[in-house]
Amino acid sequence: MFVDKARIIIISGKGGDGHISFRREKFVPAGGPDGGDGGDGGSVIFQVDEGLNTLSEFRHRAKYAAQNGEDGKAKRMAGKKGDDLIIKVPEGTVIRDFESGKVITDMSGSNRRFVALKGGKGGNGNQHFATSTMQAPKYAQPGQPSRSLEVQMELKVIADVGLVGYPNVGKSTILSMVSNAKPEIANYHFTTLSPILGVVDLDHEGNSFVMADIPGLIEGAADGKGLGHEFLAHIERCKLLIHVVDAAGSEGRDPLDDIAAINKELARYDIDLTKKRQIIAANKVDLIPADLVGTELDPVVRIEEHFKPLGIPVFRISAATNSGIREMLWYIKGELDKMPKETRIYESEFNPEKDLQAGNDPFTVTYDEENKEYVVEGPRIEKMLGYTNLDTEKGLAFLQRFVEDNGINDRLRELGIHEGDTVRLYGHTFEYYES
16 A cells, blocks of 8 residues: 555664773772763664655554663773664655654755764763862763654655546556556556656657656545545645546546646645646547537537636647657656756754754753842753762863753843853852853
8 A cells, every 4th residue: 555654753872871980900909980981872864765655664663763872881991882773765755843743854856864863972981080189080971862753754756747637537548658657557546546656758868757647636635535635745846737637528527627626626735836837638539529529519629718828738639549648748848848957845944953952851941030040950950960070170161061052051141141140050050151
């Protein structure tokens, strides 16, 4: 079954803890600290795999976790770095933060590999905390915690041209005739359950483009009827739409009504047809009675009278006999040559490195009117103070980096702090100054 949406939880690897140990050698009565550093945790990385065309790999598994870093060891031995987790996806996969719906990245164009969550850094062993006044430090730095994020993946196919129209109007037949694609073709609705891409080669001089058979749309598709939303999403990247219609009305529908109904669904889904080039392929003309062809009762003439004044060309074709198709393809190539070459890429709206900072380990920054001081609290602050020796120069330097890297200084500035004001972190107070 075709699957073009998936929801998973990704988890980066935790950084290994720094080690606390001291040299224990014969004839060395006071060996110094030799605790090794923890290894960095593995990162979660999305990577395009050219061999994939659905998201079905993610139907039966909800969590994907990178490996944790190893803890440090004695004798200055560092822990091993955790293995990265590579998640392979089809080209055209848009990855969003599930909670906000914001785009994290679009795996299209030159974006073939994206680090979604970096692994936590390994903590320093106690060897790093020795000073002239503290030669036997009995603490080490914990590794940074892992982070998790629930993401929604949505596949939007990348094609220059999209074939749209009601089911069973001949889209799959056209694609099979003009390209290397081999869609399943049968005389019943929704034979095509997934977009199928094919390369249309017009000659041996590089005149080619990618065409996609978008599964049959129906009225109500924009409301999710049938598989409407999933199918409509694939049209967004197409530069040009070929609206295939059963001109002969062989299933009892009026071709003009078909075109109006499908265009209504496209507009309701927020696909701006005024900005997307569209042509009409009046298919199955071989089934129109010969005595009607060219007369005012010819359904293709009716279509032309309605759409040509709007600047939408109409091609009289027969997928069954291959009539008129080559002329239509060369026209399409000429139109594509006038358009920008770039594929539409969805811009990033959510950066996990920054936007997850407060969510995973929250902190609060408030102003205490009574004591005239700024108060910083939260589990991450408390944890940091538990393993940082603020009586040392290195400890104070680490604290300064911590408050800057975690956005605490930015929050203090938003609240209007000035140099000389007092900041309290649990039992510690500091005078604020701009570095």
